[in-house]
Structure formats: structure tokens, C-alpha cells
Amino acid sequence: MNTLPVQPPSGALIGGQWHATSETLEVLRPASGDPIARIAASTADDVDAAVAAARAAFAGELGSWASWSARARSEWLYRFSQAIDADADHLAALECADTGKPISQARGDIAACARYFRFYAGAADKLHGETIPFDPDYAVMTLREPYGVCAQIIPWNYPAQIFGRCVAAALAAGNTCVLKPAEDACLSVLRLAELAVDTGLPDGALNVVPGLGRVAGAALAEHPDIDHLSFTGSPDTGTLVTQAAAVHHVPVTLELGGKSPQLLFADADRQSALDAVVRGIIQNAGQTCSAGSRLLVEASIHDEVVDALARRFEALVCDAGEQDPDCGALINARQRDKVMTLIEAATEDGIQIAARGRLADDAPAGGHFVVPHLLTQVPEGHSVSCEELFGPVLVVQPFADEAEAVRLANATDFGLCAGVWTRDGGRQLRLAKAIRSGQVFVNNYGAAGGIELPFGGVGKSGHGREKGFEGLKSYTRLKTVAIRHG
Ligand code: NAI
Numbered sequence: 001m002n003t004l005p006v007q008p009p010s011g012a013l014i015g016g017q018w019h020a021t022s023e024t025l026e027v028l029r030p031a032s033g034d035p036i037a038r039i040a041a042s043t044a045d046d047v048d049a050a051v052a053a054a055r056a057a058f059a060g061e062l063g064s065w066a067s068w069s070a071r072a073r074s075e076w077l078y079r080f081s082q083a084i085d086a087d088a089d090h091l092a093a094l095e096c097a098d099t100g101k102p103i104s105q106a107r108g109d110i111a112a113c114a115r116y117f118r119f120y121a122g123a124a125d126k127l128h129g130e131t132i133p134f135d136p137d138y139a140v141m142t143l144r145e146p147y148g149v150c151a152q153i154i155p156w157n158y159p160a161q162i163f164g165r166c167v168a169a170a171l172a173a174g175n176t177c178v179l180k181p182a183e184d185a186c187l188s189v190l191r192l193a194e195l196a197v198d199t200g201l202p203d204g205a206l207n208v209v210p211g212l213g214r215v216a217g218a219a220l221a222e223h224p225d226i227d228h229l230s231f232t233g234s235p236d237t238g239t240l241v242t243q244a245a246a247v248h249h250v251p252v253t254l255e256l257g258g259k260s261p262q263l264l265f266a267d268a269d270r271q272s273a274l275d276a277v278v279r280g281i282i283q284n285a286g287q288t289c290s291a292g293s294r295l296l297v298e299a300s301i302h303d304e305v306v307d308a309l310a311r312r313f314e315a316l317v318c319d320a321g322e323q324d325p326d327c328g329a330l331i332n333a334r335q336r337d338k339v340m341t342l343i344e345a346a347t348e349d350g351i352q353i354a355a356r357g358r359l360a361d362d363a364p365a366g367g368h369f370v371v372p373h374l375l376t377q378v379p380e381g382h383s384v385s386c387e388e389l390f391g392p393v394l395v396v397q398p399f400a401d402e403a404e405a406v407r408l409a410n411a412t413d414f415g416l417c418a419g420v421w422t423r424d425g426g427r428q429l430r431l432a433k434a435i436r437s438g439q440v441f442v443n444n445y446g447a448a449g450g451i452e453l454p455f456g457g458v459g460k461s462g463h464g465r466e467k468g469f470e471g472l473k474s475y476t477r478l479k480t481v482a483i484r485h486g
């Protein structure tokens, strides 16, 4: 076994206790393919026990979560954020080894995870309903109540950040959680859950059931006793979990990725735009739901921009995340093969590889590396310009004018994020309105993660909003109380 700075618990967290499961799964390090840990393979029975523990904690029959005031929840969330900061070196090293991402990005992810808990600590006791003017002999109010048991199925690309995004908001609102992390990367999540217990989170408030999607994930999505489901991952699995949850009329928040465009006009600050364009596609080796994977560029500057980008792409280096390269390995062999197959198919269709990054000379053998690729001459409607690759591949397409820029930006079923680079104020506003997506960034991209900023998709990118105060509201349901006082 490869050396990890700390071994996270290897079981499932159910009702405040770590339970060994009858089967386990091997965890491989993406940078080398070596085994680094074993995790629990939770069964449907384990999931059932976890949901029962979360239900009991919500009902006040287990632990003390149900009796905690919003202020007490806020105080625990803040204490937990400090525990995350104190353990940041271990957590970042686990995230880097487990996902393959560069260590500086892993550190950023852990800092963001802590920040989610601080943000929702500050918000927990500021979430309130309204009073509504009605007939004079009535008093009418709305109450924001927690759903109850929140099921959360999360992916492998940002385990710690997505844990923060959904668990902090759900707990802040007074829910209890059953979280199914991804079999491909969940060591940071297991360590975070261990820290949560050590920080005094009552039994059953958070339960974690690692394991296979088709076993543990499916059992959670179809469980009759969950009250809310939040899923981040692929559109196909999103459809399956939505169908499963529909049987019991469970509301679902879906975050399903994207094919997000950056629109670059000739009048923009080109240096800042190109810095952000490169960052937006190589971050986490392109395995980011909000990756800026398409560059739409005004035709008059297309060739100059492609030349400038080609020089930048050729300087990009892939290596093990611990070396803090530009790009780490992809998560597994399947993901690497998927991306390489799509690139090869594109070149067979006449698409040009304008530039490629390179692999470090001493990169570990057996790593699932794909060097960054810059693709040009991409015909409209080609799958590389409208389907998510989830790799470090940037597709460049020219546009003649604003109308064509909007048409190309919207020429995909996805709609998660977009970047607009122009100094023209009127155009900034027109495009912000015309682009079909959950977020539009003008003269920046991604706003440094933007924990405060509501986030979510349109169309195939999903529905519902997470992050920010909206994310907290989406973990509550509204009750209307009408009192006739005469
Ligand atoms: P996936 O959607 O299958 O996995 C995401 C989560 O769902 C994991 O925890 C997995 O265990 C769980 N899951 C899988 N099958 C399930 C089922 N039948 N019922 C309930 N839960 C289930 O994604 P996968 O297979 O890891 O990656 C495939 C593609 O999905 C990627 O190439 C990428 O394009 C996209 N993806 C998008 C992500 C995003 O951030 N939006 C994250 C991960 C993948």
C-alpha cells in the first residue's frame, strides 16, 4: 500500500458508529494505478440502517440533533470549519492522492470545504419565513422547515467541496443526512465524517455509506424513507435516481455537468481572458462540471488567439498531483479511455489538434494521464462541441457577430456556466440575459469558486440551486400558517 498521511476510517458511518461492511472495495491512486486504501462496500441493508439512523436522529429518538436550536447548529458548523482548517494538510494530501488533482488545487478544495461550513454557520440562524398581509381578521405566516432525511449522492471530482456544499447547507437547515460518496474517490469525505463525529456532531445527524453506485447509490435513491435527494454526477445516472425518487414523490436537486462556453470579443482584455480560459479547462484536468470547455472567439481575432493559446498549451505539464503540475491524472482508466477515444474520433472527422501539453519525463508509469488538447476547425454540431468530455480538452469555434455568438453558446443541451469577455457594457447585459445557463460571468470565470453564489443548471445540466443562501433555502420546505383571530 502506498503511504497516506493518515488512514481514514474504512467502514460506513451509521448512527455515530463506524461499521465494517461484509465486502470492501480497493481504492487506486490515479497518478500511478497503485492501491492506497480499502473502503466499505455498503449494501442495501447498510443503507437501510443509515436511513433509519438519520430518521431517528431527526425524530429525536437518537442523539440530540432534533433538539438543537439554529444557534447551536450554527456554533457546531463553525467549530467544524475550524477542525477542517486544523486538519487541512492531511485532508489535502488525501484528496490529492485519491483524485489525482494537483496538491495546490486540493488545498484550495479543503479551504473551500471549511468555508462552506463557515458560510452556513453564519446563515443557519438567519433563515426565516415571512408574514403575509391578508384579511384583517387573519394573521398569516410562512415557516421554513427542514425536509427531514436528506439523501446525498456525490461524485469523485470534488469530494470535499461537494461534501461541504450539500452537508453544511442541509445540517444548517436542521435536516439529517445520509451521504453516498463516489467509489472512485471518497477518502477525504471519510476523514471529514470522522472529524465531524470528533467535533461533537450528535449521533445519526450525518451518516456516510461508501460503496458502488448501482448498489449503495441505487438503494439510497429508491429508499421509501428519504425526504429529499441531491445528486451530482452524470445525466444518465441523474435520470435513474430521479426515476427512483419519483416513486415516493421525493424532491430532487440535480447537478449534471455542462459544456460551458467562454465568449471572447475583440475588444476584451485579452491577457486576463486567456489566463482564465486556460485555467477554466485545465483545473482538475477538465473534470469539473463548470469547466469552460468551449472557447467562442470573434472571427477577426481567431487566428491570433489560437496562436497565443497554442503557446500556452504547449507549456502545460501533466504529472502526479503531489508534484503540483498544471494537470494531474484523470480519475481512472475508463475516464482516460473515454476522453482519448473522443479526441481520436474528432481528428478522424477532420478536427485539428492545434496544440498539446506534455507529460513530465518522470511522471509515474501507470497513471491515467491525458495531456491538455486544443482543438480547432470544429464543425458546428460536432459532438466534441456539444457533449461533455470531462477532460483537459478545449474546443475553439469562431463567431462572426453577437447574434452568432449567442446561437453557438446555446447550441448544447447543457447550461451550467458561461463566461463573457467584452468591455462593451450594453453587450455584457444583452449576453447575460441571452445565454441559457445557471451562471454567467462577465470579465471573469468561476469567481474563485463562489460559495456565496447560487449555482445550478438549465436543461441537461440539472435543476435546483445549491451554494449561497439559495442553497440553504433549497434544503427547507415552506409551510403557510393562516390564523383567524376574529
Ligand atoms: P456517475 O453519475 O455514475 O456517478 C456519480 C455518483 O453516482 C457516484 O457516487 C456513483 O457511485 C453514483 N451512482 C452511479 N450509479 C448509480 C445508480 N444507479 N444509482 C444511484 N447512484 C449511482 O458518474 P461516473 O460514472 O463516475 O462518471 C461518468 C461521467 O459523468 C463522467 O465522464 C462525466 O462526464 C460525468 N460526471 C459529471 C460530474 C459533475 O460534476 N457534474 C461528476 C462526475 C461525473
Ligand code: MG
Pocket (backbone or CB within 6 Å): 213, 234, 237
Ligand atoms: Mg457511472
